C-alpha cells in the first residue's frame with residue numbers, strides 16, 4: 001500500500017471514531033453526543049442498534065442486574081456448513097466478537113426498585129437469530145419468573161429463526177410460547193419490548209404475546225419481508241408497512257416509547273401490576 005493511501009485509511013478511521021452517520025437522516029453526529037443520547041439520533045429520533053449490556057445499563061437500576069443461565073450456549077447439532085464456512089466456526093467467532101454465549105442475555109434485576117426477570121436479545125450475535133439455546137434461555141427466564149412470581153420482560157431484536165439449526169430452531173417458537181403462556185396461570189405479567197428489527201420466527205412467537213407489547217419508534221416488526229409479501233399477494237404495500245407506527249395503528253402494539261423514556265415507562269407498568 002502506497003504511503004498516501006495508508007494515510008487516507010488512517011485518517012478515515014480517525015474521523016470514523018469521532019462521528020456517527022445516522023442511517024435515517026444521514027447527518028453526522030458526534031460520537032459523544034450519540035452515546036449521551038442513548039444511541040438515538042438527536043436530529044430525526046432514529047433509534048440506533050444497541051447491545052444487550054447497553055440496554056441493561058439503560059433499563060435496570062445500577063448494579064442490580066444478575067445474569068442467569070449464562071452457561072447455555074449454541075450447539076452445532078446438524079454439523080451445518082454453508083458457502084461461507086461452518087456454523088461451529090461462526091459460533092466461536094460470534095462469542096469472541098460479542099463477549100456473550102448466545103443471542104440473548106437472561107437475568108433478573110430491579111427497575112425503579114421493582115424486581116423483574118428479563119431476557120435481552122443482542123442483534124450482534126448472528127443477527128439476534130432464534131437458536132435452540134436462545135429459545136432455552138428465554139424459556140428458562142419465563143420459568144424463573146413463574147417460580148419466583150416476578151414479572152418477565154423480553155426485549156426482542158432478531159432477524160428470525162436461525163437457519164443453521166433448521167427445524168430445531170423452529171421448534172423454539174412453540175417452546176417459548178408455551179413458557180410465556182404459562183405465566184398467566186400465576187398472574188405473572190409478561191411484557192414484550194420490540195426493538196429494531198423484530199422479524200420472522202420471533203415476531204411469530206413470544207414477541208407478540210406480551211400482556212403489553214411496547215415498541216421503540218420506527219422499529220421494523222414483521223414476519224416475512226416486504227418483497228416476499230408483495231410477490232405473494234401481487235399488491236404494493238404501504239410505505240409504513242411493518243413499522244412500529246403501522247402496528248400501533250392496527251392494534252398489534254400497545255405503545256411506542258422512546259428509548260429515553262423506556263425505563264420510566266416500564267417502571268410504571270411494573271408498579272401497576274405490583275399494586
Ligand SMILES: [Zn+2]
Pocket residue numbers: 022023024025026027041042043044045046
Ligand atoms: Zn438521524
